[in-house]
Amino acid sequence: MEDLVSQFDLVLKAFWLTLQLFLLSALFSLLLGLVLGAMRVGPVSVLRVATATYVTLIRNTPLLMVFIFVFVAMPRLGVNFDFLTKGTLALSLYTSTFVAEAVRSGINSVPLGQAEAARAIGLTFVGSMREVILPQAVRATVPPLASVLIALLKNTSVAAAFGLLEATARMRYFTNNNADDRMLIFITFALGYVILVELVSLGANMLERRWRVAAR
Amino acid sequence: MSASLLFDSPGPKTRRRHLLYTVLAAFALAGLLALVVLRLDARGQLAYRLWEPFITPAYVQALLKGLSQTLQMAALSVLFSVVFGLVLGTAKLSERTWIRWPAWLVVEFFRAVPVLLLMVFFFLAYGVGADGIGPYWCVVAALTLYNGSVLAEVFRAGINAVPAGQGEAAYALGMRKTQVMNIVLLPQAVKIMIPSIISQCVVALKDTSLGFYILAPGLTAVGKSIYTEFQNQVQTAIVVAALYVAVNLVLTAIATWVQKRYVGERRLDVPMVGQDAGGGGGPTIT
Numbered sequence: 001m002e003d004l005v006s007q008f009d010l011v012l013k014a015f016w017l018t019l020q021l022f023l024l025s026a027l028f029s030l031l032l033g034l035v036l037g038a039m040r041v042g043p044v045s046v047l048r049v050a051t052a053t054y055v056t057l058i059r060n061t062p063l064l065m066v067f068i069f070v071f072v073a074m075p076r077l078g079v080n081f082d083f084l085t086k087g088t089l090a091l092s093l094y095t096s097t098f099v100a101e102a103v104r105s106g107i108n109s110v111p112l113g114q115a116e117a118a119r120a121i122g123l124t125f126v127g128s129m130r131e132v133i134l135p136q137a138v139r140a141t142v143p144p145l146a147s148v149l150i151a152l153l154k155n156t157s158v159a160a161a162f163g164l165l166e167a168t169a170r171m172r173y174f175t176n177n178n179a180d181d182r183m184l185i186f187i188t189f190a191l192g193y194v195i196l197v198e199l200v201s202l203g204a205n206m207l208e209r210r211w212r213v214a215a216r
Numbered sequence: 217m218s219a220s221l222l223f224d225s226p227g228p229k230t231r232r233r234h235l236l237y238t239v240l241a242a243f244a245l246a247g248l249l250a251l252v253v254l255r256l257d258a259r260g261q262l263a264y265r266l267w268e269p270f271i272t273p274a275y276v277q278a279l280l281k282g283l284s285q286t287l288q289m290a291a292l293s294v295l296f297s298v299v300f301g302l303v304l305g306t307a308k309l310s311e312r313t314w315i316r317w318p319a320w321l322v323v324e325f326f327r328a329v330p331v332l333l334l335m336v337f338f339f340l341a342y343g344v345g346a347d348g349i350g351p352y353w354c355v356v357a358a359l360t361l362y363n364g365s366v367l368a369e370v371f372r373a374g375i376n377a378v379p380a381g382q383g384e385a386a387y388a389l390g391m392r393k394t395q396v397m398n399i400v401l402l403p404q405a406v407k408i409m410i411p412s413i414i415s416q417c418v419v420a421l422k423d424t425s426l427g428f429y430i431l432a433p434g435l436t437a438v439g440k441s442i443y444t445e446f447q448n449q450v451q452t453a454i455v456v457a458a459l460y461v462a463v464n465l466v467l468t469a470i471a472t473w474v475q476k477r478y479v480g481e482r483r484l485d486v487p488m489v490g491q492d493a494g495g496g497g498g499p500t501i502t
Contacts, residue, residue: 043223043234046241060418060464062425064436065457072443073453077259107221115221125224133221150328157330161429168333175340186337190329197328 003178004185014170015192020084021156021166022196025091026149032092033099040104051100058097063158066094071162087159091152098148106141107133139211146204150197157193167192256450266448270455275442282438283459289352289434290421293359297420298413300360301367306397308372319368326365332426334358339430351432355424363420367413369486374409375401377484412484414471418464425460435459 004011036055039047058066070090074080081089110133118128160169171189175182226234256262269275307319326334338354349357378401386400425436439456443449 041220041222043220043226044237044241046238046245050241050245056465057461060422060461060468061457062422062436062460064425064428065453065460068436068439068449069453069457073450076449077255077261110221112221119224129222154328154330157332158426160332160336161426168330168336171333172336172340175337179340182337182341186333186341189333190325193330193333194325194328 004174004181004188007174010170011167011174011188011192014165014167015196017084017164017166018153018156019196021087021091021159021164022153024084024088025095025152025156028088028092029095029099029152030145032096034103036096036100037103037107040100041107055097055100058094059101061094063090063094063155064161066090067158067162083162083164087156087162087164091155091159094155095148095152098151099145102141102144102148105144107137109140110136139208142204142208142211146201149204150200153196153200154193261450266446266451269442269446269448270451278438278442279435279455279459282433282435283463285352286421286424286434286436287463289355289359289424289427289432290417293356293363293424294413294417294420296356296360297362297364297367297416300364301371304364304368305371305375308368309375323365323368326361327369329362331358331362331423332429334361335426335430343430351427351430354430355427355432355434359420359423362423363416366419366486367416370409370412370416370484371405373484373486374405374412377408378404407478408484411471411475411479412486414467414474418467418471421464421467422460 036051039051040055042048067087067090070086070093080086114132114136115128118132119125123131156166157168159166160172163169165173167189171185174185178185253262270279304319304323307315308323310316310319335354335358338349338357339351342349343351343354375397382400382404383396386396391399424432424434427434428436428440431437435456439452443452446452
């Protein structure tokens with residue numbers, strides 16, 4: 001009990017690392033996922049097939065195996081970075097494939113008739129994209145993307161197994177030193193995660209509400 | 217190529233341009249692949265010695281044993297979580313606040329907490345020591361709580377997806393609440409839910425690998441002992457990942473087949489964590 005209170009700065013520090021991992025990986029996986037998603041629905045068939053294969057392979061690999069690739073296998077090939085970079089890399093590689101799928105499903109959710117109607121009333125290609133297709137696709141992408149980001153936030157805990165002292169590893173450390181308070185320690189760390197997850201969820205809900213079309 | 221939202225049907229000029237892109241992309245991809253292979257070769261990673269364990273019967277057997285343990289853990293946790301999820305899911309649909317509320321709390325909590333955190337807690341609290349339950353059951357317990365909570369949402373959404381008239385008609389015939397649920401609503405809901413349950417199996421199977429952190433048995437653990445012995449990290453990672461992917465692809469194929477055969481185009485709408493029930497949202501992926 002005293003340990004948890006007197007060393008609360010360690011708890012905050014651990015969650016700060018969790019948050020860093022989350023924000024960095026979110027940024028890179030959104031960028032990479034957007035590129036993958038664009039190639040997945042684009043007109044070049046080779047890229048379509050290649051990204052589909054890549055996305056299927058990574059999505060069906062456990063995140064822990066991706067971490068093993070980045071942390072254990074890649075250094076054998078002479079590719080090595082510091083821990084935070086490796087953690088971000090593993091999380092981004094994994095999460096970007098889910099982002100790609102969210103992007104694809106968002107675009108697929110817009111009925112083809114919308115594009116046909118936009119062109120039929122004389123909008124240019126760019127105009128139809130900007131005024132008709134993308135606004136609808138982006139709205140449809142928000143809920144699945146939010147789920148992906150929440151999953152990413154929880155997945156940062158896997159980094160604990162590879163020497164990053166983020167929240168889950170810190171909980172293990174605290175519990176090892178104060179076995180009697182394990183319930184309190186668990187609840188403290190769990191609540192930390194719950195708060196972060198609820199914040200992401202709240203943000204997504206606000207975006208969704210702001211962009212909601214009146215007629216729907 | 218059929219018409220697409222994102223680009224017009226290509227004319228002759230665009231088709232030539234796309235052909236150019238296709239050729240360039242093919243070359244780039246082949247170059248990338250060659251680069252990887254050359255890198256592997258330059259580091260001596262293609263040496264027979266490093267791949268040998270995977271055609272040595274003893275190690276193949278060890279890998280298969282790990283795979284079967286992984287499958288067991290996943291199957292057990294899915295089994296338990298279906299029961300757990302069914303209880304929680306129906307509790308969330310209850311008319312009584314004092315049943316609905318705790319169920320909601322439990323579901324939200326376990327959906328928002330990382331599975332690994334749960335696993336570590338179970339392991340340190342109940343898993344170690346002479347009278348501990350051991351890492352195997354810690355993995356199963358953590359996965360049951362997490363997947364059960366996800367499935368609770370699936371069940372709730374599935375039952376809600378049955379047309380309201382079905383329940384009303386059953387009540388009109390004089391059935392009790394339990395009868396309405398068991399005879400009318402659940403049998404129809406199960407059909408819609410099965411694909412979601414199978415995709416949850418994929419999630420459970422992938423998450424069993426997290427047992428690595430608490431020294432649980434399974435495919436990943438076998439992989440670790442192989443690469444510690446032979447120093448063939450790259451090769452082991454490739455083989456183990458391939459095994460996981462193969463099993464998951466089979467599961468996904470079954471889910472797709474069931475979806476096509478029994479459900480059709482309809483998809484379940486499961487809200488994400490922290491979202492009001494009834495709102496939109498895709499199924500949770502991990």
